[in-house]
Amino acid sequence: MAAEGDFLLRYRAVSNKLKRRFLRKPNVAEASEQFGQLAKELKQEECLQYAGFCNLAVARCEQTLFNAPGEALALTDAARLFLQAEKETQKLQCPGFEEHLQAATNCYSFAIKVYIELNQPVMAASLCLELGNALKEMNKPAEASVHFQRAAELQSQVPIECLLSLGKVATCKIITRAFMDVIARCEVSRVLLLMLLQPPPQKLLLEHAQTLEKYDWESFDSHSQVNYLPENIFLLLQSVVMACQEKDLESLKVLQVELWPLLTPEQNHLLHLVLQEVLSPSGRGV
Structure with a gap:
């Protein structure tokens, strides 16, 4: 039985057989086996x-032998092994850079490419769906939707399957939108907190300064930087920032009325505290 310790020795021994020798061609089929x-x-x-690495080596051998079906099969086996390795890593909550997931994604992509070249769109689509489902299970709906979309495109000749794949795309879009809603709520609360705390410029953290820069009236197309916020909320927040900078209490009162139905109770309380801070003679200004 192979052990992790002697993996490299055995791997190199087989790899050496693929080196060209004088008047001898390497036995690629034997190396693949x-x-x-x-x-x-x-x-x-x-x-x-x-x-997974060994299956990648098999795929390279099969490519050399011009055996595209064998190459695609080996790439698929490698992809599944890397994916399983990533799931085990996440299950153990080990820190990492998702390198196994990246390797799996690359292997799936190459296998899909080979099946497309073999004029087998059904097989290519099935791998797109397999990868999409795995990414969705890992709470990566945005990435998953790309592969579901590609599956739908490959299934253009089978309408029912295409519709099912598009349904998966829609589900991912809905989930992604929910994530964006959370980000949007955090953004609004962050801006209101900055208006309440009014840190002086010399004590303003870089990330907070970057947040406020997005609401600068002179910024070009600044809404594109926070496109997860509806435009009306963005413009109202932009006006709040300007009113706080100018200590324009009357404008803030008008803005409070307009923002009230659009904010959470906590955010409305923050906005109320912002008005009190501006009203207070000790208001420090941003």
């Missing part, structure tokens, strides 16, 4: 990422 066997042993020992 040996890489495949090593992958099976590593998978049994739950060394998933190493098994």
Whole structure:
């Protein structure tokens, strides 16, 4: 049985067989078979990422042999192994950079490309759906929707399947929109808190300064920087920032009336405190 410790030794031994020697062609088919066997042993020992690398080596061998179906199959096996490795990492809550997920995504993409070249859109679409479902399970609806959309495009000749894939796209869009709503609420609260605290410029953190810059009247197309906010709320917040900078209490009172039905109770309380701060003789100004 293969062990994680001797993986590199065995991998290199097989790789060396692929080197060209004088008057001898490398036996690529034999190397492919040996890489495949090593992958099976590593998978049994739950060394998933190493098994994935071995399947990638199989795919390269099959490409050299001009065996596109074999290449696509090996790429798919590698993708699934890397994906399983990523799930195990997340399950254990280990810190990482999602490198296994990136490897899986790349393998799926290459396998999809091979199936498209083989004029097998159904197989390509099934892999798009497989990757999309995995990403959705990992709370990555935005990334998942891209692959569901591609599946729908590949299923143009099968309307029912295409509609089902588009339904998955719609679901991801709805979930993503919910995430955007959370971001939007945080943005409004952040701006109101900054107006309440009014930190002097020399004590203003860079991230807070960048937040306020987005609401500068002189910024070009500043709404594009916060497109997760409805334009009417953005413009009202922009006016609040300007009114606070000018200590324009009357304008703030008008803005409070307009914003009241658009904000949460907590945000309305913050806005009320902002008005009190501006009204107070000790108001510091931003």
